[in-house]
Amino acid sequence: MIDANSKFFALLTAVGEAKQVKSDAGLLTWKLTHMAVGDANGTDPIPDRSQKTLINERRRAPLNSLEPHPTNPGILVAEQIIPADEGGFWIRELGLFDSDGDLVAVANCAPSYKSLLAQGSGKTQVIRMNFVVSSSTNVVLLIDPAVVNATRKYVDDSVANAVNRLDFKHSALVATTGAVVLAGVQAIDGFAVPAGSRVLVKDQAQAKDNGLYVVGPDSWVRAVDADSSDKVTPGMMVTVERGTLNADTIWHLVSDGPLVLGTSALVFQWLGGQNAPTAPVDDRSKKVVNSEALRAQIESANQKFPSQVYRKNLLINGNLDIWQRGEGGSVSVASALYTADRWMVFVPVGVTAQWNKTPFTLGSGFNGAKWALRVSYTAGAPGANIRQRIEGVETGAGQTLTASFYFNSTVEQTCTVILRQVFGTGGNVSADVDHFQDIDVTREYKKHVVSFNLSSVVGKTKGSNNNDYIELIIVSKASVAHTVVLASVQLEVGATATEFEPRFPQQELAMCQRYFEKTFAQGVAPADGVNPYSSLTSPVFAGQISAMSQPIASWQFKVEKRAIPSIKLYRGIGGGAPGQWRSGDDVTSGSTARAIFVGTRNVSIDNNDIALPSQAYYIHATADAEL
CATH class of the missing domain: 2.60.120.260 (Galactose-binding domain-like)
Structure with a gap:
């Protein structure tokens, strides 16, 4: 007799236990297909592992679902729906059958009468059976979708799960413009964001903390459509509704998969919208906010642009092709x-x-x-x-x-x-x-x-x-x-x-010459005593000296310098022509030349010795504008 002390439970039959062992060992893919209900001939049944049939089976039909318990993966939950037009019997026992037709699990339950529509109290009834397994890895549901029904909750959950896994998410009210504390009501991008609002967080110091969040009075939580790894995938897109900088923009996730939420760095880039990021202007102090986001979008690994058009390496001479100072x-x-x-x-x-x-x-x-x-x-x-x-x-x-x-x-x-x-x-x-x-x-x-x-x-x-x-x-x-x-x-x-x-x-040489340039051939290191006739491909000058302090040559730089460079002059070979020039500072004395009128585009060189005869002189030099 059923009373407050009665126990209801499910267990595997002896046949089910044997198949579970094979399933755990990977020797069998266990296909569960049907569930049966019975009235146990009006008795109060106790499940027995030796059972091969129910005591009195009244209905057998395909399963609607089979999945692990949401909080305990060692429990499988089997579900069947009995429609309103079937019934007229009591339900006291349940049985689960596999594709071989074997009874693999059996359970008892509190008596429940399944009425018929003709009785004036017809109802759709959901029967669930929970049973313990050591592993559900090789246990699958095998159903014919044409002959099963679904509950409204099952349909709602299925639709919600499918929508939440789509790349295009429900819009966010605002998007961050810098790192924020993920707690409490606060102003973001010039807008006071109330509790319950969705926020695209994209600028945290630790990129793993980026993502879609819901504002709360205490700690924020990740939005339900972006709170697990299977919902946050490469290419995820979010539109932003409000904000001074980010209103009416679209952002997408460019991090490569597979992604582990809370561990992988989540990097969002501007994808579109009316407030497009603006490229930087010449004056770096006037750079427009978001200009780097546009550059990042253009130079993303996901964008296949020709390498000769879009340069992405911030370093110069990263390939070590240029050696102006020697080897x-x-x-x-x-x-x-x-x-x-x-x-x-x-x-x-x-x-x-x-x-x-x-x-x-x-x-x-x-x-x-x-x-x-x-x-x-x-x-x-x-x-x-x-x-x-x-x-x-x-x-x-x-x-x-x-x-x-x-x-x-x-x-x-x-x-x-x-x-x-x-x-x-x-x-x-x-x-x-x-x-x-x-x-x-x-x-x-x-x-x-x-x-x-x-x-x-x-x-x-x-x-x-x-x-x-x-x-x-x-x-x-x-x-x-x-x-x-x-x-x-x-x-x-x-x-x-x-x-x-x-x-x-x-190209690399021209970029290097913004910081350092020489008159020597590229295969010759700057040094005193280098013969200009054999090594100088384009002499600095071949000027005539006839008077004191008269400018005799102007070196036109190939590339405008980063700043006004320091000029170093180098002495040639011997005491006669092509000239004897001392290696030294910008201003020197005694049988020397000096650099004057130094600018970022050129430098003039003059003589500082009236004793030198009028003749042609060649001078080697370097211009250094390094940081």
């Missing part, structure tokens, strides 16, 4: 010395370094590279490094930048990669900001990829001397003598390292 040298002071164009080598006090242009065997270089920078350090204090400065502290500010490069070391070590924001000199400038990550470096060439979330420069102050920059630094921590080799270096906007993009050598 080797030494560094022995606690400061940075330029080596391969735009690349500096720094050593701490007590350490010396030898740098060299190192060739790759034809066809063996990474990304087709011909050359690498090889630096050998002596033993001493750690901290020796290779670095490059990129003009403009605004570069990449508030965005994710990714560095990729090939690197090895004769001593296995942990190196630190730093991306530094330097605000220059002149005035009360803001302090440098360092972003850094460690990498493990071995004797084998390996591609290293490091991403940085750069700080915003809003509210910061840069100097007045036009020498602000960001700087990529690769620091060796080894204190023993060792050698490192660097090749194929790229720094780009975005959280993904895309394929290395080489420039044509003539």
Whole structure:
């Protein structure tokens, strides 16, 4: 007799247990197909694992659904719907059958009468059976959708699940313009956002925290259509309704899959809308908000533009093709010395370094590279490094930048990669900001990829001397003598390292000459005593000197310089023609020439010695406008 002490439960039959073992071992894909109900001949049945049939089966029909319990994956929930036009019996026992027709699970239940419409109380009844399994991996539902019914909740849930997995999401009220605290009611993009509003969060310091959120008086929660990994996929799109900057815009997720929500970096880029981001103007201090977003969109790895049209590498001479200062040298002071164009080598006090242009065997270089920078350090204090400065502290500010490069070391070590924001000199400038990550470096060439979330420069102050920059630094921590080799270096906007993009050598040379230019042929290092007749492809001048302090030549730079450069003149060979000129500062004395009228486009050179006869003179020189 059923009373308050009665127990209702389900269990696998002996046949079901055997098939479950095979399913767990991967020897069987277990297909469950039907559920039966019975009246147990009016008794109060107790499920028995030896059963092969129900006590008195009244109806058997295909299952409507079979899925793990939402909070316990070790429980399977089988469901069947009995329509209103079937019934006229009591339900006291349940049975689950597989595709072989075997009774694999049996259960008892509280008695329930299934009435018929003809009785005036017809109803659609849902029968659920929960039973424990050790694993549901190889258990599947096998149904004929033409002969099963669905509850309204099942349909609603199915539609909601399908909609939530679509890439195009329900719109957000606003989108962030910077990092925010994910808690409480607050103003975003110039709009007071009430509780319950949807917000596209796209600018967090940790990109894994980006996504769609619902504002709450306490902590925000992720929106129901973007709260799990299967709902947040590459290409996800969101429209934004309100805001000073982001109103009526569309944003899409460009992070590559597979994505793990809460772990993977979620990077959103502007896709469209009336408030299109504007490209930067010449004056970097007047850069329009969102201009970097447009650049990121254009240069995204998902955009297949010709490499000769859109340049993405923020570094100059990343392929190490240009060596205006020569093919080797030494560094022995606690400061940075330029080596391969735009690349500096720094050593701490007590350490010396030898740098060299190192060739790759034809066809063996990474990304087709011909050359690498090889630096050998002596033993001493750690901290020796290779670095490059990129003009403009605004570069990449508030965005994710990714560095990729090939690197090895004769001593296995942990190196630190730093991306530094330097605000220059002149005035009360803001302090440098360092972003850094460690990498493990071995004797084998390996591609290293490091991403940085750069700080915003809003509210910061840069100097007045036009020498602000960001700087990529690769620091060796080894204190023993060792050698490192660097090749194929790229720094780009975005959280993904895309394929290395080489420039044509003539383009790379012109970019380098904005900072350093020489009159020597490209295969000749600047030095005193170089014969201009054999090495100078285009003489600085061949002028006649006839009077004191008379300008005799003007060197027209091939590329306008970043700033007014320092000029260094080099002495030729011998005491007679083609002339004897001392290597020295801008202003020199005694049998020398000096540079005057120095500008960013050219420099004039004059004589400062009335004793020299009137004759033709050739002068070698360098112009240095480095950061």
